[in-house]
Amino acid sequence: MFKRLQGQTVFITGASAGIGEACARSFAAAGSNVIITARRTDRIEALKAELEQAHPNVRVHAVTLDVTSKEQVDQVVASLPDDLQQVDVLINNAGLVLGLIPLVDYKPDQIDTIINTNLKGLIYCTQAFIPRMKQQTAGGTIINVSSISGHDVYPNGSIYCATKFAVDAITRTLRYELANSNVRISALSPGFVETEFSMVRFDGDKKKADKVYQGMTPLIGEDIAETALFIASRPPHVEVAEAIVVPKGQASINYIYRKEES
Structure with missing residues (x-):
């Protein structure tokens, strides 16, 4: 199913954990070259070594990147190795x-961190790659990892939800702006995924983080990575506008069936 991805080059932000890390593993396993970026250098270097050992025929490039800095984004993209210039x-x-x-x-400072990472970082990276992809004969595919929080809201989630609603708006707008090109744009919106997300939200409080997934079986990063593989591997004339992926029992952002503990 994923033969179209062999030899392609994939640029992943936030690859040091969770969905990004899972995407790096999944695309490398499918035969894609991967450029893994994140702020935590030690983690992406360790992931690079792991992927190179597991997939010796795949090119893996790890680079430290803070997506909230447009200067860093532009510098990293401009200085990609010659064999990875076409993303x-x-x-x-x-x-x-x-x-x-x-x-x-x-x-x-909390507001700025969430908006700068979730929204500005996505904008900066997208701005850096659209002109390049437009010039490529085969075009390209942009997958914006959003959230069901971009479709509905929940109490005390205003800033996060606002950024994901904005990601949805940007993605839909780009579908107009890129309609006459070979560049595809997709939104991938997960429900509950057990990654470091809740640990970061609760400042490392594992008890609070674990409670989020109590009584249910949440998604894992690999579930979302497999969906990203599907989106990217479609024939050129197929554009997956959006994929909403939730764990069984999650009917909406505010309703999750939880089994009672015996």
Whole structure:
């Protein structure tokens, strides 16, 4: 199914954990060259070594990147190795949330961190690659990892939801702007996925993070990575506008069936 991805080059943000890390493993296994980026250099270097050992015929390039800096994004993209200059797939995955806080209680630095990472980072990376992909004969595919929080809201999630609603708006707008090109744009919107997301949200409080997934079987990063593989591997005339992926029992952002513990 994924033969079209062999030899393609995939640029992944937020590849040091969770969905981004799973995407790196999945695309490398499908025969794609992967450019893995994140702020945590030690993690992506370890992932690079792992992938090179597991897939010796795949090119793996790890580079430290803070997507909130447009200067860094532009510099990293401009200085890609010669054999990785043509990026076929961009996965805008970097994202986070801080706290479960009423809007009136959010501090300016918390607001800036969420907006800069989830929204500005995605914008900067997309701006860097669209001109390149337009010039490529085969075009390219951009996958914006969004969330069901971009479709509905929940109490104390105002800033995070706002960024994901904005990602949805940007993705849909780009579908107009890229309609006359060979560049495809997709939104991949997961429900509950057990990654470091909740640990970051609750500032490392494992008890609070574990409670999020209590009584249910959440998605894992590999579930979303497999969906990203499907999106990127479609024939050129097929554009997956959006994929919403939820764990069984999650009917909406606010309704999750949880089994009672015996």
